[in-house]
Amino acid sequence: MAQLRIALAQTNPIVGDLSANADQLVAWTRDAADRDAHLIVFTEMFLTGYPVEDLVLRTSFVDASIRTLEEVARRLEREGLGDLPVVVGYVDRAGLAPRVGQPKGAPLDAAALLHKGEVVIRTAKHHLPNYGVFDEYRYFVRGDRLPVFRLHGVDVAIAVCEDLWQEGGPVSVVGQAGAGLLVVPNASPYEKEKDDVRLELCARRAREAGCALVYVNQVGGQDELVFDGDSIVVNGEGEPVARAGQFKEELLVVDLDLPVSEAPAGTFPYDAGDGSTITVERLVLSSEPVEPYPAVAARVAERLDPHAEVYSALVLAVRDYVAKNGFQSVILGLSGGIDSALTATIASDAIGPSRVNVALMPSRYSSEHSLADAEDLVARQGVTSQVVPIAEIVNAYEKEIDLSGLASENLQARVRGMILMGLSNEHGHLVLTTGNKSELATGYSTLYGDSAGGFAPIKDVPKTMVWELARWRNGHSGSGFLLEAERPIPENSITKEPSAELRPDQRDTDSLPPYEVLDRLLDDYVEKDMGSQELIAAGHDPALVTRVIRLVDLAEYKRRQYPPGPKITPKNFGRDRRLPITNRWRETTG
Numbered sequence: 215m216a217q218l219r220i221a222l223a224q225t226n227p228i229v230g231d232l233s234a235n236a237d238q239l240v241a242w243t244r245d246a247a248d249r250d251a252h253l254i255v256f257t258e259m260f261l262t263g264y265p266v267e268d269l270v271l272r273t274s275f276v277d278a279s280i281r282t283l284e285e286v287a288r289r290l291e292r293e294g295l296g297d298l299p300v301v302v303g304y305v306d307r308a309g310l311a312p313r314v315g316q317p318k319g320a321p322l323d324a325a326a327l328l329h330k331g332e333v334v335i336r337t338a339k340h341h342l343p344n345y346g347v348f349d350e351y352r353y354f355v356r357g358d359r360l361p362v363f364r365l366h367g368v369d370v371a372i373a374v375c376e377d378l379w380q381e382g383g384p385v386s387v388v389g390q391a392g393a394g395l396l397v398v399p400n401a402s403p404y405e406k407e408k409d410d411v412r413l414e415l416c417a418r419r420a421r422e423a424g425c426a427l428v429y430v431n432q433v434g435g436q437d438e439l440v441f442d443g444d445s446i447v448v449n450g451e452g453e454p455v456a457r458a459g460q461f462k463e464e465l466l467v468v469d470l471d472l473p474v475s476e477a478p479a480g481t482f483p484y485d486a487g488d489g490s491t492i493t494v495e496r497l498v499l500s501s502e503p504v505e506p507y508p509a510v511a512a513r514v515a516e517r518l519d520p521h522a523e524v525y526s527a528l529v530l531a532v533r534d535y536v537a538k539n540g541f542q543s544v545i546l547g548l549s550g551g552i553d554s555a556l557t558a559t560i561a562s563d564a565i566g567p568s569r570v571n572v573a574l575m576p577s578r579y580s581s582e583h584s585l586a587d588a589e590d591l592v593a594r595q596g597v598t599s600q601v602v603p604i605a606e607i608v609n610a611y612e613k614e615i616d617l618s619g620l621a622s623e624n625l626q627a628r629v630r631g632m633i634l635m636g637l638s639n640e641h642g643h644l645v646l647t648t649g650n651k652s653e654l655a656t657g658y659s660t661l662y663g664d665s666a667g668g669f670a671p672i673k674d675v676p677k678t679m680v681w682e683l684a685r686w687r688n689g690h691s692g693s694g695f696l697l698e699a700e701r702p703i704p705e706n707s708i709t710k711e712p713s714a715e716l717r718p719d720q721r722d723t724d725s726l727p728p729y730e731v732l733d734r735l736l737d738d739y740v741e742k743d744m745g746s747q748e749l750i751a752a753g754h755d756p757a758l759v760t761r762v763i764r765l766v767d768l769a770e771y772k773r774r775q776y777p778p779g780p781k782i783t784p785k786n787f788g789r790d791r792r793l794p795i796t797n798r799w800r801e802t803t804g
């Protein structure tokens with residue numbers, strides 16, 4: 215056996231900023247070298263960021279990715295870091311080396327090994343995820359090899375993200391190739407409770423391969439996705455030996471005792487068990503085991519509880535959307551209700567209350583407690599507020615154009631949307647949209663009104679979870695967020711009955727069933743894709759099934775115009791659920 219110290223770079227790359235990502239790579243590699251690591255592993259497509267979507271279809275982008283990789287290898291050598299091998303993800307193209315059956319030049323979701331100023335290994339993801347939020351058949355061709363490099367006597371194999379999740383392919387030949395360690399760069403987006411799935415997956419693959427496994431995941435927000443980190447190291451029996459924290463950058467350093475190999479270098483084809491042939495390419499970097507040294511205690515970070523996890527995902531998503539898109543501040547309409555209260559709190563926790571602006575915009579139908587509850591939140595959190603009464607603006611509008619009923623109700627929401635966009639234009643604030651998933655599902659929002667804005671932090675949070683998160687946050691001050699206030703959300707905003715206040719005494723339940731009933735039905739229809747017969751068989755009221763399905767189906771056009779917001783459930787509106795707007799398919803109940 216031989217010891218190796220592995221550094222897992224759980225980093226937050228910026229999509230498209232290749233030079234900033236390269237700078238990060240050098241800085242983290244220096245840190246790993248200072249901590250005497252023998253190998254550092256970065257995340258999938260770290261140099262380009264992930265996902266880069268149609269950027270990979272541009273030759274200039276792929277060229278820049280390859281050029282950046284080669285430059286950073288040379289730079290590491292120049293800066294005295296070339297002796298520390300670096301595994302890093304980037305975008306390459308097929309055809310630089312012969313690959314059977316692949317179009318020359320098609321993009322690859324690639325990983326490389328950098329050593330002594332050179333790119334010594336180039337490989338690519340074999341299994342391309344093409345479900346849920348992933349579209350990788352559109353972008354990439356598959357890799358067909360498993361590189362194995364000998365480092366201080368230990369054979370280390372490299373595979374990329376989805377290769378772990380599917381049977382067959384490179385991971386299935388790791389055991390046959392006799393590797394002593396498998397390292398896997400990942401970009402695995404967050405969804406509730408996915409950390410349990412990942413740990414189980416890593417453990418199973420390690421047992422199958424009979425070797426330790428190092429799983430390095432990205433962290434940070436990228437449009438609708440948020441990456442939670444949760445990098446993991448398991449031993450050959452599948453037992454966890456180290457684990458990074460969630461939603462934070464971290465250089466996780468772990469010492470492993472690994473078997474020494476003497477297999478000869480060379481290239482060998484293996485039947486991968488999925489109809490493909492995987493070529494194992496062996497390279498020897500160094501055969502001499504390192505002198506035994508005192509191991510550092512590995513960190514096994516505690517898991518966040520389910521509410522802390524979702525809340526942290528939302529906070530990180532807002533923080534990164536704001537920072538990565540160059541905003542200094544945000545603005546939202548604060549009604550005294552729970553949706554805008556939770557959105558304001560997430561924003562304060564993400565960027566600090568001094569950068570959060572709220573507009574209190576009472577109308578002729580606003581209840582007294584609405585303004586009082588909104589003012590209460592402002593006082594608790596110290597956000598910057600302004601009161602803009604809308605009654606006169608609405609009156610002036612109605613003097614010129616005759617609107618009644620719903621059209622007149624919606625006008626109020628639209629006037630508010632216009633005020634927020636005006637303040638955004640004037641001061642450069644990002645407008646946060648406050649709708650939750652139950653409203654998005656049923657179309658319970660006004661186009662160009664409360665659905666206006668730039669980023670929608672709680673759009674994937676069902677209303678019942680909005681209340682749960684608000685209660686959780688009030689019970690967890692000092693959880694490491696930027697807002698220091700005790701109980702930042704007014705109790706009244708949590709306990710009062712929800713109302714859009716667009717007409718006197720309006721209640722959400724005038725148009726919608728109680729949210730506990732609605733959310734259960736939406737979960738089955740939207741997330742589990744059950745048809746009407748199945749929904750009724752599952753115990754939902756048939757009349758409600760017909761009504762709610764209709765609302766959901768007819769609201770597709772609204773959802774397409776809704777701002778992006780972070781995915782936290784297994785199926786968000788957006789990348790996970792794509793339905794035609796012009797669509798006459800209706801579920802029947804009989």
Ligand SMILES: Nc1ncnc2c1ncn2[C@@H]1O[C@H](COP(=O)(O)OP(=O)(O)OC[C@H]2O[C@@H]([n+]3cccc(C(=O)O)c3)[C@H](O)[C@@H]2O)[C@@H](O)[C@H]1O
Nearest residue numbers: 620624627653657658659660661663664713714716725771
């Ligand atoms: N297929 C389609 N493709 C493209 N556009 C389509 C369309 N069907 C209708 N439209 C357009 O959409 C318009 C109707 O949509 P929209 O103007 O939004 O209005 P609408 O959906 O009719 O009304 C808004 C609903 O949301 C509720 N609301 C409003 C504000 C806040 C809250 C809350 O509590 O959060 C609830 C309100 O009580 C009401 O039930 C039509 O006039 C038409 O122009």
Ligand SMILES: Nc1ncnc2c1ncn2[C@@H]1O[C@H](COP(=O)(O)OP(=O)(O)OP(=O)(O)O)[C@@H](O)[C@H]1O
Nearest residue numbers: 547548549551552553554574575576648664713714
């Ligand atoms: N009086 C108001 N002042 C400021 N903003 C408002 C006001 N009323 C509504 N809004 C904005 O419009 C959004 C939709 O609010 P509305 O009251 O119609 O329904 P809601 O979904 O119950 O939201 P909330 O729980 O935040 O009240 C609010 O979240 C808020 O951003």
Ligand SMILES: NC(=O)CC[C@H](N)C(=O)O
Nearest residue numbers: 343375376379401402403
């Ligand atoms: N980037 C990837 O290949 C990610 C796919 C994988 N199933 C995950 O969510 O972790």
